[in-house]
Amino acid sequence: DRSHREIRIGDLHVDLGFSLEPTVRVRDVYIENAPWADKRPAAVVGEASFTFSLKSVWEGRPVISRLVLIDADLDLERQADGLRNWRLRKPEDRGPGRVKVLSVEPHRTRIRFVRRDIDLDVTAAASASQSASDKGAAHASHPTRIDFEGEFGGTAFSGDMQTGELLTFLETGKSFPMRGHASAGKSRLDVDGTVADLFDPSAVDAKVSLAGLSLSELHPFFRTSLPATRPYEFESRVRRTKGDISFTEVRGKIGNTDLAGEFSVDRSKERPMVRGALRSESADLADLGPLVGIRDSSDDAVSHTDDSKGPAPEKSDSKTMKLRRIFSERALNFGRLKAFDAQVSLDLRKLKAAARPELESLKVAANLQNGVLTLKPIDLGLAGGQLAGSLTLDGQRQPASAQAKIDARNVRLEKLLAGRLMAGFAAGPVAAHFDLKGQGASVAAMLGTVSGTVTIVMEEGGHISNKLNAALELDAGEFLRVLITGDKVIAINSGAIDFGFEDGIGKSRTIRLDTEQARIDGAGLLNLRDETMDLILTPHPVKPPVLALNSSIRVNGPLGKPGIGIVRKSVTGKQP
Numbered sequence: 001d002r003s004h005r006e007i008r009i010g011d012l013h014v015d016l017g018f019s020l021e022p023t024v025r026v027r028d029v030y031i032e033n034a035p036w037a038d039k040r041p042a043a044v045v046g047e048a049s050f051t052f053s054l055k056s057v058w059e060g061r062p063v064i065s066r067l068v069l070i071d072a073d074l075d076l077e078r079q080a081d082g083l084r085n086w087r088l089r090k091p092e093d094r095g096p097g098r099v100k101v102l103s104v105e106p107h108r109t110r111i112r113f114v115r116r117d118i119d120l121d122v123t124a125a126a127s128a129s130q131s132a133s134d135k136g137a138a139h140a141s142h143p144t145r146i147d148f149e150g151e152f153g154g155t156a157f158s159g160d161m162q163t164g165e166l167l168t169f170l171e172t173g174k175s176f177p178m179r180g181h182a183s184a185g186k187s188r189l190d191v192d193g194t195v196a197d198l199f200d201p202s203a204v205d206a207k208v209s210l211a212g213l214s215l216s217e218l219h220p221f222f223r224t225s226l227p228a229t230r231p232y233e234f235e236s237r238v239r240r241t242k243g244d245i246s247f248t249e250v251r252g253k254i255g256n257t258d259l260a261g262e263f264s265v266d267r268s269k270e271r272p273m274v275r276g277a278l279r280s281e282s283a284d285l286a287d288l289g290p291l292v293g294i295r296d297s298s299d300d301a302v303s304h305t306d307d308s309k310g311p312a313p314e315k316s317d318s319k320t321m322k323l324r325r326i327f328s329e330r331a332l333n334f335g336r337l338k339a340f341d342a343q344v345s346l347d348l349r350k351l352k353a354a355a356r357p358e359l360e361s362l363k364v365a366a367n368l369q370n371g372v373l374t375l376k377p378i379d380l381g382l383a384g385g386q387l388a389g390s391l392t393l394d395g396q397r398q399p400a401s402a403q404a405k406i407d408a409r410n411v412r413l414e415k416l417l418a419g420r421l422m423a424g425f426a427a428g429p430v431a432a433h434f435d436l437k438g439q440g441a442s443v444a445a446m447l448g449t450v451s452g453t454v455t456i457v458m459e460e461g462g463h464i465s466n467k468l469n470a471a472l473e474l475d476a477g478e479f480l481r482v483l484i485t486g487d488k489v490i491a492i493n494s495g496a497i498d499f500g501f502e503d504g505i506g507k508s509r510t511i512r513l514d515t516e517q518a519r520i521d522g523a524g525l526l527n528l529r530d531e532t533m534d535l536i537l538t539p540h541p542v543k544p545p546v547l548a549l550n551s552s553i554r555v556n557g558p559l560g561k562p563g564i565g566i567v568r569k570s571v572t573g574k575q576p
Contacts, residue, residue, distance in 0.1 A: 119154065227290035243268040247264065279347040341368050408430065413458070431456075455497070463492055554566070
């Protein structure tokens with residue numbers, strides 16, 4: 001009468017016994033659906049029994065510890081505003097749920113469940129599994145088979161599971177076996193193990209594997225943005241308790257990059273603690289870049305070329321075209337640094353990148369504590385040498401601050417220049433020291449306030465081409481001779497660049513290149529606020545050239561594309 005629907009119950013039996021948890025059994029149940037719901041019945045049940053706590057009923061929050069369904073067909077729908085078709089006494093009530101179902105034992109049962117607020121529509125059908133019907137398998141560990149299919153966030157999925165007779169959902173702490181798979185498009189999840197309380201797991205111990213064309217295809221199921229990656233496949237042993245979850249024996253690939261290791265999440269503290277170690281024998285930056293927000297330049301080129309729907313680029317001459325900034329102005333999300341703590345390490349024993357052939361390996365340990373991220377040590381194999389040091393990002397401060405102390409040793413200049421405009425003009429080992437700190441909401445803002453020092457020196461064994469040496473000397477006669485007779489190498493006695501930075505402006509303290517034929521002195525500024533430079537290089541030949549221009553070289557303009565010109569030598573010795 002209260003539901004304004006047809007409801008029939010063929011038989012009802014209550015077993016009180018001596019327990020405070022009686023069991024109610026009903027047979028031949030029919031419940032008409034709500035007027036706004038699907039035309040099919042809300043419930044057609046051959047037999048159902050439910051065991052509940054009398055105390056929970058007296059408290060107005062009924063708890064059903066066990067629900068058994070036999071030959072049942074249920075249609076459960078919830079609208080986006082909270083309206084539910086299974087509420088019979090108060091059908092218009094949109095408030096929070098009051099009845100808890102802790103476990104279900106389904107037999108030849110089909111359940112359709114719809115939630116319009118999260119765009120979920122799933123149908124599951126339980127039947128006796130093949131293993132349970134086999135001779136001698138009466139006590140099979142997976143007697144129930146559940147086939148399911150549906151849509152979540154507009155993405156179709158399907159799968160099947162072999163389970164135990166009883167499925168626990170909430171607060172029981174009782175594990176049941178689960179073996180099967182779920183698929184969505186080209187993504188597939190396989191599970192084999194045990195789980196307790198499926199809706200809020202209190203315990204998990206299972207082998208899990210996940211594979212697909214891109215992590216971005218899993219977006220609807222995680223309700224958050226996931227990066228577009230290359231095809232991946234991973235497997236791991238997953239264990240979970242109320243306090244933490246761990247992933248051990250992790251093995252897998254993203255694109256051509258192999259990964260292995262383990263990590264865990266401890267949720268027993270105020271902020272979750274993440275611990276882990278990942279390693280790779282061979283890694284490609286194009287495979288891993290999307291995971292940390294680094295896009296491969298070759299992928300960008302393809303995406304721009306294939307974007308037939310976008311407007312054609314406007315034509316502009318070189319004088320009016322604004323150059324793209326080198327340093328990102330995108331605001332960094334420092335709030336994430338305060339969401340959890342972490343101690344993780346990454347060891348990429350062989351690292352390659354099409355756009356950065358000088359990268360060779362990477363080993364880094366990260367420690368995140370109360371909003372302060374420290375990368376120490378950082379060990380980067382770079383162009384035959386090594387770059388080592390530390391980086392600290394403090395998200396507690398407003399604005400956030402960063403500090404880097406990096407040393408480079410035995411970095412081969414010719415490898416750094418490979419594939420670039422200056423390739424083949426210089427070679428030799430280079431050492432460097434960077435001690436910088438800045439603050440701001442983005443990388444560009446931090447570099448625009450940076451203070452500290454940058455020192456680069458050429459160690460013994462370096463050389464440059466005679467053509468480049470003649471150009472730096474502004475010796476037209478020697479340059480013409482090289483064009484006629486051919487180039488050769490000129491030994492470098494020493495070379496050094498030393499800048500001091502304050503509030504994003506770097507002033508040169510030393511710019512010097514000493515070769516067999518000349519000494520080049522320089523002075524100038526590097527402006528990281530607007531990403532410009534203004535340098536003057538003055539040659540001092542060992543022997544007076546025949547066709548000397550008696551001038552200096554001026555390099556000024558955007559850092560990414562500076563202009564090069566000739567200025568009168570009278571202005572040298574002064575910083576521009």
